Amino acid sequence: MRVGLFVPCYMDAFEPEVGVATLELLERFGCQVDYPFDQTCCGQPMTNTGCHKEAAATEALFVKNFADYDYVVAPSGSCVHQVREHLTAVEQTEAVRRVRERTFELTEFLHDILQVEAFPWAEFPHKVGIHYNCNSLRGIGLAQASEVNKPFYSKPLDLLKKVKGIEFVQPARWDECCGFGGTFCVFEPGVSAKMGYDKVRDHAQAGAEYIVSADSSCLMHQKGCAERIGLPLRFIHIAQILNGATA
Amino acid sequence: MTSSSMPKGVAQPLPKPREPQPRGAVIRGNKPVNQSEAADRFIAAAEHQKMHDERLWTLRQNRDRIAHSLDEWEEMRELASRIKQHTLSHLDQYLEEFEANARAHGIHVHWAADGAEHNRIVHGILADHGAKTLIKSKSMLTEECGLRHYLNGVGIEVVETDLGERIQQLDNEDPSHVVVPAVHKMRADVAQVFSKTIGTDPHNDDIHYLAEQQREKTRPLILNADAGMTGCNFAVAETGSFVVCTNEGNADLSSNVPPLHIASIGIEKLIPKIEHLGVFVRLLSRSALGSPITQYTSHFRAPRTGGEMHIVLVDNGRTERLGMEEFWTSLKCIRCGACMNTCPVYRRSGGLSYGATYSGPIGIILDPTFNRRKYSALPFASTMNGSCTNVCPVKINIHEQIFAWRKVMAENHEIPLMKQAMMKAAGEVLSSPAVYRAAIAVADSALRTLPRFLVYNRLNTWTKQREMPEAPRETFHTWWKQNRMNSKKADRQ
């Protein structure tokens, strides 16, 4: 199957190693992965701020870049949520509809499409707390949120359980928002930071050495907060653990 | 060490200074309310913020526990949502049915187009009866209409009987939460308010003492009131009756002691039949507090013998909201407060930071309909995490409406010029591959080479409270170009 890899703009700039891990991981499972070089962004910074007109050209570019793939895979649930739910500033042609339907977040792609059974190369003998980005959790259903009276499930947990040596710890408020919120962290910095401090303290008191997530945008924010208050937590993307990263 | 053993002339250690209660958003006429500024002050009051956050998170946990104990919980939410949507889309019919039944049972029914008319009508009824003192139970609608302020202006004394509302009334401050109006206050704050207004001991902040004092001091006011007023949780068209839910029993006192009972009812409170109470009453207190029912659930169908009952049906923007395709379902709200309890922003900001009658997630989607400019910043006081939507007993898609309001604000230029300019610039960069690649290359190298003080300054809000991410050696684009692009080209040849 031909997979188009989408690396979010902030990951392109700040965490390219997560993009590399995603690429390598998909290739391990036999995917023919291409990276459209002219890709930029999913449009979320603009739509998140209500500026849909200003997002239209970026959205059109996204569709143009990814029109010819069986699947579009991104190591970011919030970007995938934007594409599947909010890529509406651009005219809804057949091409747009197709791209929107075929865009998947990495974890759900591995779990639901490839249905991966094992990661034999992966070993991560550490205590990890799982962080769920809110768009990933409640937007695209990566796990069952705690408010809802339905049976619990978690795709990231299912995959990570297959990693040798990994130990899970759970914070008291496991699915409370960490305060990143896209442009929220820039325009409401006080509340955002307080939520971030609370989140990392919660993971720390649960005994986490690492916080792992399918969204590095949240992790960047939490890392910044943890460093500011001197917590020795480390942060890693799920792609890196599943691809065999050691600490 | 007792005071008698202290050497004479040595000063007693000062008691720990009380953390002052953080006050709400600064209101400057019609200027956009700055929620963020008020939230920062709330966070700075660390003890208050901690208590507030923990108290409301406990309510959320109580709600979860009881919701998860009912197999039919999610089905009931769906039923409640559909019953409300049906009623709202046939509201004229149900209002007429309600009015006809209420009148047939001897209730006087009045209609008010807006808050001002509501206040005039209430005043008129009170004046007709020569009523000078009014006791009331909690009603967000009367807050919306500014009733107390109006009545004070025409010489009618109003006494709130709900403990939380009374605290707020005596402190001249709005309620901060629809169910627990003084949740932002610590006991010492209440002690200070009561000592200044109802003569309690300023040094006694024991909560049982404070509550008992309010009970004792309010009781004579209840006994001697000329009239009583309640709000309404549900108005049943089938019987012309209305339901009021309280934990204190103060709605029953307000309605059954004075000879005159006035009820303010928002037109969206209608439900078709008594049997539907079997859904809504089961959802309300479980969502609000995690208890199966409120201590008192009062059903009024006709005045008592020797009493008189009036209803004021109020529009105040509801019919206009009905016509808003993206926002009309906010009218389903049953004022349970579950969205406030779960909202991580609300718990850390306090309800007064929103500067409006309604705060938290429901406030964000209602308040702009009252004043779009004044509340233009509120849709941005959210991370759109979606927890509110999941706890709403009537399934209002709150976080999606918040998203939609952001679009309304941006399109109507109600967002700061700088923000709009930034987004326009971002859109231009992000839609041009070459410009984008050049921009991130610069940002990257800037991060790597600029001295710390240039990065960590007042203009860069990220760094006020967080460390910056480290700059990597290369972008993904660069890595791909160097490691994979040529090999792909080679593969294709």
Add this chain to the structure above:
Amino acid sequence: MSARDAILARIRTNRPAGQHDLPTVPDFTKPWPQGTSAKFVEMLEMMGGTILEQDSSGDLLKPVRDRLAQSPCVCSAVPEIEGEVELDLVGAPRDLADVDVAVVRAAFAVAETGSILVTENELRVNSLAYLAQHLVVLLDPADIVDSTQHAYMKPEFHSAHYACFHSGPSATADIEGVLIRGAQGVRSLTVALVPRGYRFEASAA
């Protein structure tokens, strides 16, 4: 145009599009494993109410009389119990302000929530249940329904002027979430399971 007409007209103009049918509400009631009465007692106590236990005398009304014996001012709305205040002579609702314990019979009760229902028929003067400091409720176990949904099938909601579920005593947690019983209403609510028309027959010695 009156406000009424204007409001109704605006509703018609702004009617939301789409099909919004009224759903049928299923009955979710399931039998309580411990039985209806036991469930009622469990929930009553959870809501802060008290159940008056039978004593060794076998007379179901004796514990009620014992409970009232120390009270300075009893007002009874039930024929089984006598009090100091004569309800028929009460002129205004506020005249009941000095009542210490009020005794009423519940119209019925709800196991799901530990609630009892009273209307103007049981209260005779509505303010009785709210101005008294304490409330004692006689309840026939046969009058307990399983659920809130079943409760709303009862005729009182179509006939009474005033009907109120009491679920434990008055309460508030408005200050720092600390629970207070006896906010504005009664400080305690006690239920005695006494069938309607009950008369104690002492067994021959």
